[in-house]
Amino acid sequence: MPAEQPPFLRARGIRKSFGAVEVLHGVDLAVAPGTVLALLGENGAGKSTLVRIIAGDLQADAGEIALDGTPTGIKDVAAARALGIKLIYQEISDAPPLSVAENIVLGAWPARGGLVRSRESRARARDVLDMLGVDLPLEAAVGTLRLGERQLVEIARALTGQGRCLIFDEPTAALSDAETERLFEVIDGLRRRGVAIMYITHRLDEVFRIADEVAVLRDGHITLHEQVADVGKDMVIEAMVGRAVHHQTREEREAPAGEPLVSLRGAASSGAYQGVDLAVRPGEIVALYGKVGSGASEVAETVFGMRSLEAGTLDVGGRTVRFRHPADAIAAGVGCLPGDRQREAMFRSRSVAENLAAPSWRGLARAGFLSSGREASAYRRWHDKLRIRSTSDPGQQIWTLSGGNQQKVVLGRWLEHGSKVMVLVEPTRGVDVGARQEIYRAVRALAEQGSAVMVATSDYEDVVELADRAVVMVRGRTVAEFTGAAIGVEALTGAAGGVIDE
Numbered sequence: 001m002p003a004e005q006p007p008f009l010r011a012r013g014i015r016k017s018f019g020a021v022e023v024l025h026g027v028d029l030a031v032a033p034g035t036v037l038a039l040l041g042e043n044g045a046g047k048s049t050l051v052r053i054i055a056g057d058l059q060a061d062a063g064e065i066a067l068d069g070t071p072t073g074i075k076d077v078a079a080a081r082a083l084g085i086k087l088i089y090q091e092i093s094d095a096p097p098l099s100v101a102e103n104i105v106l107g108a109w110p111a112r113g114g115l116v117r118s119r120e121s122r123a124r125a126r127d128v129l130d131m132l133g134v135d136l137p138l139e140a141a142v143g144t145l146r147l148g149e150r151q152l153v154e155i156a157r158a159l160t161g162q163g164r165c166l167i168f169d170e171p172t173a174a175l176s177d178a179e180t181e182r183l184f185e186v187i188d189g190l191r192r193r194g195v196a197i198m199y200i201t202h203r204l205d206e207v208f209r210i211a212d213e214v215a216v217l218r219d220g221h222i223t224l225h226e227q228v229a230d231v232g233k234d235m236v237i238e239a240m241v242g243r244a245v246h247h248q249t250r251e252e253r254e255a256p257a258g259e260p261l262v263s264l265r266g267a268a269s270s271g272a273y274q275g276v277d278l279a280v281r282p283g284e285i286v287a288l289y290g291k292v293g294s295g296a297s298e299v300a301e302t303v304f305g306m307r308s309l310e311a312g313t314l315d316v317g318g319r320t321v322r323f324r325h326p327a328d329a330i331a332a333g334v335g336c337l338p339g340d341r342q343r344e345a346m347f348r349s350r351s352v353a354e355n356l357a358a359p360s361w362r363g364l365a366r367a368g369f370l371s372s373g374r375e376a377s378a379y380r381r382w383h384d385k386l387r388i389r390s391t392s393d394p395g396q397q398i399w400t401l402s403g404g405n406q407q408k409v410v411l412g413r414w415l416e417h418g419s420k421v422m423v424l425v426e427p428t429r430g431v432d433v434g435a436r437q438e439i440y441r442a443v444r445a446l447a448e449q450g451s452a453v454m455v456a457t458s459d460y461e462d463v464v465e466l467a468d469r470a471v472v473m474v475r476g477r478t479v480a481e482f483t484g485a486a487i488g489v490e491a492l493t494g495a496a497g498g499v500i501d502e
Contacts, residue, residue, distance in 0.1 A: 006069070007032045008196040009054065009085070009165050013063035016049055018400070023049050025220040026063065031165065031213075033194040036187060038207040038228070040200075041217035042240055042434050047200050048402070050217065051167050054198075055087035056080030084164030088157075088171055092150050092343075096143025101125035103142045104156045128156045133182045147340055148175050155183065165196040172206065176291050184210050202431060204233050216240050240434070256283040256468070259318060261452035262303060262334075262421045266312035272298035273476040276312070280421070280452040285443065287463040288456040289492055290473035297339055299473070300423045300456035304336040305329035306344075316421060330359055332421075335414030337407070339425035339456075346398055346406060353379035353394035356409050359417040382412035387438050404435035411442055422446055424455045428462055440465050460492045472496055 007030035016024040024046045031037040041047045052058040054065060056074040064071045067083060074080045080087075094103050101118075104125040122138050129136060134152050136145070142153055151171065158166060168187075172180040187197060187210055199211060207214055208228060216224040216239040224231070224239035260279035268274040273295030280286045290296035301307040303314065305323030313320050316332045323329045326336070338344035347355055353375040357364060364374040376394035383390070386408040390401050398406055407427070414422060424443065428436045443466055447453050455466055463470045470487045472480040472495040480495035482488075 008068060010066045010069075011050070011054060011063065012066070014050065014053060014060050014065075015062040016046075016053060016058065016060050023220050024053075024060075027217070027220070027222055029215060029222065029225070031196045031198055033164075033196050034191050035213060036191055036197045036199055036211045038199045038201060038211035038214045039217065040202070040204075040207065040214065040236060040240055042404075045217040045240075046220045047217050048169065051087055051169065051198065051200065054080070054165075055085055055167060057087070084162060085167070086158045086163050086165070087167040087169065088154050089169050092147070092154060092340075094142045094150055094153060097141055099139050100136050100142055100145075100153055101138040103153050104128060104160060106157060124160060125156070128159050131159065132156060132186055134179070148179060151175060152179065159186075163195060165198070166190065167198040167200070169200045170202065171199075172201070172203070176293060204236060207236070208233075218242060256281040258282050260315070261317060262454065263315045264299070264303075264312060265315075267299070267302065267309060267314065268311035269298060269302060269307055270310050272307065273473070274311070276478055278454075278471060278478075280454050282420075282450045282452055283447050285447050285453040285455060285466050285468050287467035287470045288454065288473055289458070289460065289463045289470055290456075290496060291458050293475070294458075294473040294496070295476040296456040296458070296473045297425050300336075300425050300454055301338075303329070303421070303454060304334055304338075304423050306336075306338070330417075330419075333419055334421040334423060335359070335417060335419030336423040337410055337414070337425060337427055339429065346410065348397075348399045350398060351375075351395045352388075352390060352398050352401065352409050355398045356382065356412045356416060359413060378416050379412075382415055386412050386415075386442055388412070404431040404439075407431060407439065408435070408442075411439065415442070415446065420451050422451050422453045424453065424457075426457055426459070427455060428457075428459060436461070436465075460489050463487060463492055464489060 010030040012028050014024050014027040015022065027046070027050060029050070039047055049058065053060045054074070056077040056079050065074060066072060072083065074083065095106060098106070101122045105121045125138055132152060132155065136149060136152070142150055145153070152175070155171060171183060175183065190197060201207060211228050214224065214226060214228050214231060214236060215222055216236060218240060224236065258281050260281050263279035264276050267276040276299055278286070278299070288296035288299055298307055302309050305326040305328050309322065314323070315321065316334060321332060347358070353372070357375040357378045360378060364378060379394040382388070388408045389405050390396055398409060401409065427439055427443070431439065443453060455462060457463060464487060467487055468483065470482045470492060471478050472492060474496060482491055
């Protein structure tokens with residue numbers, strides 16, 4: 001344990017069960033004023049459950065939470081916020097029709113005589129955005145913003161008013177490098193003001209950049225709690241997964257032969273990218289690498305029919321196509337793992353089996369009727385192969401799974417469907433060390449079966465681990481291409497930052 005200092009918040013003996021399954025087994029954790037505590041663990045380890053209890057969103061079955069040494073009952077989110085505890089969720093929880101300003105002051109409207117004071121709302125919103133160093137249109141509907149901008153609005157909302165303990169859940173997953181660095185500067189400022197901060201992340205480099213202490217949850221138990229200065233990455237990883245993690249990379253392969261299964265020529269989409277030439281052959285994994293706003297994810301969205309192609313051509317399976325909707329792409333044999341699984345991939349109120357089988361309903365039906373048994377069989381086919389951490393019940397609701405396991409269910413959807421072209425957008429966003437390797441393994445297997453795989457990512461680890469070819473994008477244009485052994489962190493980050501070897 002770290003050197004003892006008076007904590008602002010101390011959790012003792014926290015237990016929580018869902019049905020017959022206990023997910024927290026007497027957890028003890030503390031965070032002091034002016035301290036950043038990084039909280040790590042694999043998906044399903046109990047991190048989200050623990051912080052939701054602290055933030056009043058869930059009630060513990062046993063244990064207590066003390067603030068400044070005094071046991072405190074936190075009955076709901078409003079009670080937690082009144083005590084100065086605020087949680088910034090990983091998944092966006094905004095009000096899309098409302099404006100940026102309205103979302104930032106949501107739940108704390110400045111009012112007089114029962115009437116909201118719009119001018120004061122805008123002033124408060126502008127003040128906190130200025131503190132973040134962010135320029136967003138206050139009157140714009142939040143639903144029209146890109147994912148990273150919406151995440152910044154979530155963070156801005158939490159920074160309004162007085163907070164004594166802020167909990168960040170994967171806050172940088174959708175942020176650009178510049179936005180991430182600015183957030184770190186804000187966290188440094190909050191630390192100097194004596195705010196206690198809990199910071200959930202899967203990125204170990206962030207732990208060593210921003211945190212004072214690190215705690216690891218594994219299977220509902222704390223397996224490590226130390227000063228960051230006293231640990232190394234290998235120690236943290238072993239505490240997370242219970243074993244040393246060996247990163248596996250594929251052996252060098254010859255360039256896949258055959259005609260491309262998907263190709264773009266002179267492709268352009270207004271405000272997103274232009275002049276993109278790209279081809280992916282059967283059995284090949286091509287990564288589009290670029291930071292938020294580079295155009296990489298937008299190119300991938302075009303291949304799946306989520307974004308219109310305004311110039312150039314798109315060929316799939318040897319035919320020139322013009323997708324107007326994702327349904328057109330699915331019919332042409334294209335599958336997609338989108339960057340925002342909550343909004344673009346999941347049926348939250350449906351079971352894991354229904355979610356996995358959705359594109360395959362026509363093939364699973366008999367005489368026009370679809371049985372839950374056939375859906376269940378499809379789910380069981382991929383449950384073990386993808387190592388989905390859930391109950392074996394195909395009727396389990398998908399929203400009860402951790403983020404990484406939800407991602408695996410969506411990937412299984414296209415494996416079941418037999419898609420010959422696979423588009424992955426930020427496939428490991430919010431995914432832990434162990435689950436990353438399982439997703440990499442599944443993607444490699446997909447390519448080995450003859451699918452053409454396109455990965456659009458801002459995570460260089462995805463590229464290094466997966467790609468046969470890596471195409472770097474900056475401000476909507478392709479600026480460099482690397483193959484085989486030339487694909488490395490230095491080359492990728494250098495090209496993305498404008499440093500290109502001629």
